[in-house]
Amino acid sequence: MSIKLSATTLTDLPDTVSGPGFAREDITAGIVHFGVGNFHRAHQAAYLNDLFAMGESRDFGIIGAGVRQSDAKMREVLAAQDYLTTLVEQEATSTTARVLAPMLDYIDPNDPEALIARLADPQIRIVSLTITEGGYFLDAAGAFDASHPEIVADAANIAAPRTVFGLILAGLIARRDKGIAPFAVMCCDNIPHNGKVTMNAIAGLAEVFDAALARWVRENVSFPNGMVDRITPATSDRERALLETQFGVKDGWPVFCETFTQWVLEDDFPLGRPALEKVGVTFVPDVAPYELMKLRILNGGHAAIAYPGALMDIHFVHEAMEEPLIAAYLAKLTSEEIIPVVPPVPDTDLEAYRALIAERFANPKIADTIQRLCLDGSNRQPKFILPSVIDRLAVGQNVTGLALVSALWCRYCYGATESGAPIAPNDPNWDRIKGAAIAAKDDPDAFLSMHDIFGALADDTVYRDAFAAALRKVWADGTRETLIAYLEDRL
Template sequence: MTIKLSAQSLTALPDTVAKPRYTLADLSAGIVHFGVGNFHRAHQAVYLDDLFNLGADHDWGIVGAGVRDADAQMKAILGRQDYLSTIVEQEAGGTGVRVTAPMVDFLEPGDAGAIIAKLADPAIRIVSLTITEGGYYLDAAGAFTQTHPDIVADAANPEAPKTVFGLILAGLKARRDAGVAPFTVMCCDNIPHNGKVTMNAIAGLADLIDADLAAWVRSSVAFPNGMVDRITPATSDRERKMVAEEYGIEDGWPVFCETFKQWVLEDNFPAGRPVLEKVGVTFVDDVSPWELMKIRILNGGHAAIAYPAALMDIHFVHEAMEHPLIAAYLEKLTRDEIIPVVPPVPDTDLDDYRRLIAERFANPKIGDTIQRLCLDGSNRQPKFILPSVEDRLKAGASVTGLALVSAFWARYCYGVTDSGAKIAPNDPNWDRLQKAAIVAKDDPEAYLQMKDIFGAAGENPAYVKAFTHALKTVWDIGARETLTRYIQNTL
């Protein structure tokens, strides 16, 4: 028999489930968070839950917000269980289960008036975001795209914005007009210089509306950069069933994740912040070294193994790491081409970090899927792979392995695996990508014509040659034999 998760049923949960040592009544709102997905609930919300369990900073409760249909679905499900979440932390050696309760409310997605009013509330001192790498309207060079129809629409109707950035800007304007100090905007997405990217988006939108407001945003609002890390798969019926059968909890949207978590933040919070250093957050003056290390080695590593594994019909990430060709490919690529263009990180051995990442990928308990890693390549390749390519091209170094990563991606976007199994659309730009991939089967350079993705690399003769050869090879002999040749230095 299962117990429906709610504040009232907490005491009835099994003793094996860790429970909050505070109640919803103990908390008041201090943070509005856009994008209440699995990663947020496994990361930022868990750190705050840890802090609240210490009896500290109960005025930093989270209010959820969003603009998508998925946000409305999350609000409905979490609302039925008093905004509680079951977090299942898994390692090969054991599993820990906890219920977290740092969220105090969830604003109605699409209700711009209510969201702006909450943002204008002086009690809100931080606005945070996890809206995925593709949510920032960036071009291949990482610049904010002011001409995107969503942004143009918000600029034309700033009182009733539809985007996250329009809502945040409206909230900031309301505070400025009322003489209330601005909140800090804290990005929690995997983007290089994520605070700066977020500032460029909000100030870039403001440029289209009011030059004085844009100047005020740039001079008066804090946007600390941060590095976030915790492998967190998507939730399916599999996870819901496991939580019900193994722990007796009926949770509409439980979160499974690894035990490891890391958060490095620039300490730039003029409106105040919770004392998160008490629960393991590292505060630094400049997060860039940690950020670059993680994005290129972990996120780049995910992109590297995803597409050959998909072409080889592998379902789970740990199964991919059990395959000797994929494990060897990841190790060689990271050591030979990625780590050499990652700057030193304080108190960190990059090869030790590489080994840690490989161990985390191999965790058999997580249930992370290759399909999830393949998602949204059109946004992830320019952020996680191509910057390493550009650095190596500038140094005159080989890009054989990195070009192969993108060649595997192009082959994946053709839409069938090496065995002939169909690949379901897995990118917001899937139609465009598949069209280019079909042409690229016979003319690989055609794929590089997507300049918003490949940027300058797509016009560099050394990269064009490496990519062309890699994609032709993948088509000629398949993923397995291509990996073998790369590992043996015969590609």
């Protein structure tokens, strides 16, 4: 018989499921977190839960926040189970489950006044974010786009903001006006220099209507850069059923993930921070080498296997890694084209890291989907693939395999797999990208002409030729034969 997860049933958990390890009444709030999705609960929330269980930093409980309709749904589900989460950690030979309880509340996304009031509370010393790579209003060059309609709307009415950055800025204004020191803003998204990007978004919004406020933000608010890593698939009815069947717990939104986890963070928290180093977080003066390694090898690797996997009608990531051509493509691409333009990382063997990433991708228990990896390519390609292209071109190195990644993305955006199965819209810019992909079947430049994605690469002859050759090969001979050609240096 299974139990429904809630505060009142914590004492009734099956022996195979461990509890939080602390009493909720001993925790007080210190963090507001925007974007309470699966990754946050598998990563930041898990680290904090472990820390609280040690009796440490219990004044840094989490208050959830969000602005989208999906946030409202998440809040509804979590509120019904007292903001508890079942975390299921999986490897090929083992599966464990435990309940996390670091979240104390989740502010209604339809109540911005309550959220701003909470942000202005001196008790809140850190505001963190996981809002996905596409949520930062960046243009093709990676600069903040102050002309975006949502930013323009917030700038015109900062007292009633609609974006995450508007809400954070409103909270900072309230603190400044009350003489309360500003909180630190900690980005946990996969973006190069994510702290700087977040600062540019908040200060950039302020710049639209108050240059003095923008200067104050840049001079007084800390934005530590960080690198986060844990493969965390989306939750479906499959995961809910597995949890209930295997562990006897009913959870409306459990989180399944791998056992591996990593967090590298710059130590810049003027109002204090949790003692995260006691639960495995690495604090460094400069996170850039670590984040570049992860973004290009892991996230870039995800993009490399996603689109051939999708075109070949492969459902799960581990199944893609079981396809010898895809696994070999990933290994060759990473070793020969990506790693050579990744700077050295302290105490890290990049080839060993590459092998570890491949092993993690192949974990059959995770059941991460190819569809999830294909999501939001228009935001992910410029962050995970194209920077390696730019670096290689700058030193005269070939970009054959990297161009193939984007060519396969283009073929995917045509809207049908090679078997003819339809591909559902999977990008916020899907209609425009699909139109360009259809035109690119006859004219590859039609895809590269999306300058907001490809930037100056659209005018680089070497890249254009490599992309065109790869795309024509995919259309003429199919994904499988194209991968063989690349592996045999015939592309």
